[in-house]
Amino acid sequence: MDLNFTKKQENFQIEVRSFLNDNLEPQVVEKVKNGIPITKEDSERWHQKLNEKGWLAGTWPKKYGGKEWDVVEKFIFEEECGSAGAPRIVPFGVGMLAPVLMKFGSQEQRDYWLPRMLTGEDWWCQGYSEPGSGSDLASLKTSAVRDGDYYIVNGQKTWTTFAQHANMIFCLVRTSNEGKPQEGISFILIDMNSPGIEVRPIITLDGSHEVNEIFFSDVKVPVKNLVGEENKGWTYAKYLLTHERTGNANVAVSKRKIQKLKKLADDAKKNEQPLSNDPMFASRLAQIEIDLQNLEITNLRTLASVENGEAPGAESSIIKILGSEIEQDIDNLTRKSLGKRAFVNEPDALSTGYNGAEVFPKAAAYASGKYFNHRKKSIYAGSNEIQKNIISKLMLNL
Amino acid sequence: MDFKPSPERQILFDTLKKYFENEYSLSDRNIAAHSDLGYSKKAWEAMRDLGILESLIDPELDGFGGTALDISTVFEALGRGLVVEPFLEVGILAAKVLSKGNEAQKSLVKKILENECLPILAHSETDTEYSKSFVETKLSVEADGSYKISGTKRMIKHASEATHFLVTCRNTGDASSKEGISIACIPTDREGIKIDSFATIDGGRVSDLTFTNVNISSEELVGELGMSYSIVSHAIDTGILAICSEALGIMERIKELTLEYLKTRKQFGVPIGKFQAIQHRMAQLLVEIEQARSSVINATIYFDDETEREKTISAAKFSIGKIGTLVAEESIQLHGGMGMTWEYDLGHYAKRLVLIDHEFGDEDFHLQKYISL
Ligand SMILES: Cc1cc2nc3c(=O)[nH]c(=O)nc-3n(C[C@H](O)[C@H](O)[C@H](O)COP(=O)(O)OP(=O)(O)OC[C@H]3O[C@@H](n4cnc5c(N)ncnc54)[C@H](O)[C@@H]3O)c2cc1C
Numbered sequence: 208m209d210l211n212f213t214k215k216q217e218n219f220q221i222e223v224r225s226f227l228n229d230n231l232e233p234q235v236v237e238k239v240k241n242g243i244p245i246t247k248e249d250s251e252r253w254h255q256k257l258n259e260k261g262w263l264a265g266t267w268p269k270k271y272g273g274k275e276w277d278v279v280e281k282f283i284f285e286e287e288c289g290s291a292g293a294p295r296i297v298p299f300g301v302g303m304l305a306p307v308l309m310k311f312g313s314q315e316q317r318d319y320w321l322p323r324m325l326t327g328e329d330w331w332c333q334g335y336s337e338p339g340s341g342s343d344l345a346s347l348k349t350s351a352v353r354d355g356d357y358y359i360v361n362g363q364k365t366w367t368t369f370a371q372h373a374n375m376i377f378c379l380v381r382t383s384n385e386g387k388p389q390e391g392i393s394f395i396l397i398d399m400n401s402p403g404i405e406v407r408p409i410i411t412l413d414g415s416h417e418v419n420e421i422f423f424s425d426v427k428v429p430v431k432n433l434v435g436e437e438n439k440g441w442t443y444a445k446y447l448l449t450h451e452r453t454g455n456a457n458v459a460v461s462k463r464k465i466q467k468l469k470k471l472a473d474d475a476k477k478n479e480q481p482l483s484n485d486p487m488f489a490s491r492l493a494q495i496e497i498d499l500q501n502l503e504i505t506n507l508r509t510l511a512s513v514e515n516g517e518a519p520g521a522e523s524s525i526i527k528i529l530g531s532e533i534e535q536d537i538d539n540l541t542r543k544s545l546g547k548r549a550f551v552n553e554p555d556a557l558s559t560g561y562n563g564a565e566v567f568p569k570a571a572a573y574a575s576g577k578y579f580n581h582r583k584k585s586i587y588a589g590s591n592e593i594q595k596n597i598i599s600k601l602m603l604n605l
Numbered sequence: 606m607d608f609k610p611s612p613e614r615q616i617l618f619d620t621l622k623k624y625f626e627n628e629y630s631l632s633d634r635n636i637a638a639h640s641d642l643g644y645s646k647k648a649w650e651a652m653r654d655l656g657i658l659e660s661l662i663d664p665e666l667d668g669f670g671g672t673a674l675d676i677s678t679v680f681e682a683l684g685r686g687l688v689v690e691p692f693l694e695v696g697i698l699a700a701k702v703l704s705k706g707n708e709a710q711k712s713l714v715k716k717i718l719e720n721e722c723l724p725i726l727a728h729s730e731t732d733t734e735y736s737k738s739f740v741e742t743k744l745s746v747e748a749d750g751s752y753k754i755s756g757t758k759r760m761i762k763h764a765s766e767a768t769h770f771l772v773t774c775r776n777t778g779d780a781s782s783k784e785g786i787s788i789a790c791i792p793t794d795r796e797g798i799k800i801d802s803f804a805t806i807d808g809g810r811v812s813d814l815t816f817t818n819v820n821i822s823s824e825e826l827v828g829e830l831g832m833s834y835s836i837v838s839h840a841i842d843t844g845i846l847a848i849c850s851e852a853l854g855i856m857e858r859i860k861e862l863t864l865e866y867l868k869t870r871k872q873f874g875v876p877i878g879k880f881q882a883i884q885h886r887m888a889q890l891l892v893e894i895e896q897a898r899s900s901v902i903n904a905t906i907y908f909d910d911e912t913e914r915e916k917t918i919s920a921a922k923f924s925i926g927k928i929g930t931l932v933a934e935e936s937i938q939l940h941g942g943m944g945m946t947w948e949y950d951l952g953h954y955a956k957r958l959v960l961i962d963h964e965f966g967d968e969d970f971h972l973q974k975y976i977s978l
Contacts, residue, residue: 411945412945
């Protein structure tokens with residue numbers, strides 16, 4: 208057993224750290240650290256900086272502009288970003304669609320779409336879920352009917368994150384009603400500016416706008432935008448989902464949030480003592496810290512097995528459950544530690560142009576909002592109940 | 606043994622329940638709750654016409670209720686309706702304090718009923734001190750026998766529209782001492798008061814109030830100088846009973862919404878309520894909510910018993926805090942994405958339910974208090 212990084216890995220870690228130190232914008236970090244949503248422009252500027260360094264898509268092959276990072280390098284990069292308070296790389300293009308195109312797309316598709324992800328010419332969103340098809344994704348109904356060189360797409364997608372920013376969407380559509388539902392699904396790429404597409408915002412309970420409904424009526428999509436073979440989309444979709452679920456441990460982000468929480472608890476007073484001295488609070492905090500330490504090792508064990516060539520199977524479900532729940536626990540305790548201040552909801556308090564009263568401590572501006580918003584973590588990317596079904600089936604053979 | 610409410614209270618509850626279902630639209634409520642005022646004046650007036658305030662106030666002050674049972678009945682109904690208008694702040698906290706005051710102050714209670722004033726208790730100070738006796742706002746006695754107060758009150762609900770503040774302050778004793786606490790009842794336009802207000806996550810506005818050398822006359826004290834802890838304490842205990850009952854109403858509504866959803870939402874060809882994993886989760890919610898109800902009944906029964914009140918109130922607030930957060934989180938999860946939306950009722954109930962734990966002491970505070978009593 209050896210939990211140490213190699214010399215090369217250590218050097219890489221130092222390089223990442225100093226890059227982050229030199230390139231992160233303090234104002235954006237401030238937002239990230241206080242849990243406040245960043246703007247599209249904030250994301251785009253950060254993507255561009257990373258791209259200049261070749262780190263926007265570090266795991267990609269060199270020929271497409273990547274650095275061919277292995278799982279450990281990817282891990283180091285993500286951990287350093289997490290603890291520095293860097294904005295998360297918007298995953299839909301570089302993290303989700305790209306692996307699918309590299310494995311199943313045509314050479315022409317790779318050559319066209321991959322560079323555009325790096326330059327930011329395209330902002331992708333993920334069109335899987337539908338009103339009637341969430342956990343039971345294979346039941347999806349949005350149809351694509353072949354008509355000459357085009358597919359005609361009709362139907363509705365929902366919960367589409369950042370569709371309001373996107374100019375492209377990768378969609379699962381139904382191209383056949385024969386056989387099992389999984390056998391009639393195709394994976395296509397649709398231009399969001401096509402006639403017949405309408406995007407409507409869905410506001411979440413915390414008042415923010417990150418998800419949308421998308422309506423498709425007679426939308427013409429060129430056949431060359433089909434990825435892989437017709438009716439094989441389910442295989443590609445599942446491949447993408449395992450990519451979506453790894454990297455859900457979020458250990459560094461959670462560690463940073465715990466540090467922040469400790470600081471809050473040192474400054475707050477309960478019974479005229481620092482809240483951090485309160486035995487109830489201390490016990491809650493310690494339990495989360497222990498859970499997180501355990502997750503760190505569980506996650507590294509998964510990574511090590513991937514490094515040795517084993518595919519991450521149901522193990523990624525373990526990480527998804529733990530990563531989401533631990534982060535939710537931290538958000539929960541952060542909200543609690545703010546006491547009455549948790550009533551406040553002023554997510555704009557750190558933006559230029561805010562002219563309301565100063566929120567103190569700053570974390571209080573959106574702590575409750577964040578807590579409620581992060582209930583999504585156990586719902587999306589396959590709900591935690593679905594992850595347990597996967598574990599039951601694939602690991603326990605029940 | 607009989608746990609049924611009296612016929613009159615059952616009628617009151619049913620009337621309010623029906624009224625909220627038919628007349629208090631949740632989408633209108635949400636717009637008002639997140640507006641600059643934080644509630645709807647129109648809804649406030651319509652609900653006053655129903656006699657809700659009277660039902661919270663003693664007959665000797667022109668009300669027709671005011672007992673613990675009245676309060677828990679009415680607040681359970683207010684919880685079901687997710688009512689954001691200031692019944693707690695005005696009808697309970699301010700009215701209870703003023704009812705212990707001099708004639709002029711008592712007459713303010715009558716004015717509340719006539720919609721001529723909106724007094725608000727300004728008690729809470731630092732964000733994380735929940736102790737009822739925690740008061741640092743300073744009251745100093747001037748040479749001419751008048752007073753001045755200076756200090757900050759934080760997170761005071763519905764303060765920006767208030768006509769009067771009932772400000773707790775101290776002239777002697779440590780920050781948490783029960784001795785030395787006074788209450789001053791002053792108009793909100795008095796010189797030296799600054800109000801900073803914020804939007805909230807669960808609806809309504811909250812404000813930080815800064816008092817700088819605000820003049821007070823001796824007639825403006827509620828109760829005797831330095832002797833008013835028991836007044837505040839009783840008002841807050843009544844407030845706790847009220848919001849625990851409110852939480853019950855919210856939980857019952859959440860239970861209905863969630864159960865309905867489990868029966869109608871289909872995935873994999875069946876209603877999701879057919880999955881045993883889901884059934885057990887829902888069954889557990891039912892079990893917990895029954896326990897929450899019992900804790901509130903217990904607190905109601907012992908409310909007028911001076912030796913038992915604080916202990917049963919802490920037991921109820923602890924139970925409601927613990928169970929409320931669980932019910933909110935589980936119900937959202939069981940709804941999937943739908944539970945996350947602004948458009949659907951559930952999230953708004955869930956937010957209020959969780960935030961009730963931040964008012965008058967959270968579950969940890971009341972567990973420790975229970976141990977100490
Ligand atoms: C904030 C947010 C962002 C999202 N972003 C995207 C996106 O960008 N693109 C996209 O395509 N989708 C996105 N989603 C959708 C997400 O993937 C779905 O919400 C998720 O798959 C759950 O589906 P559902 O909401 O329809 O819930 P349902 O499937 O209706 O589930 C409701 C409840 O039933 C449970 N359940 C369902 N089936 C079973 C079963 N067999 N056994 C036990 N329990 C079960 C679920 O766990 C859940 O608790 C997003 C969702 C959210 C909330």
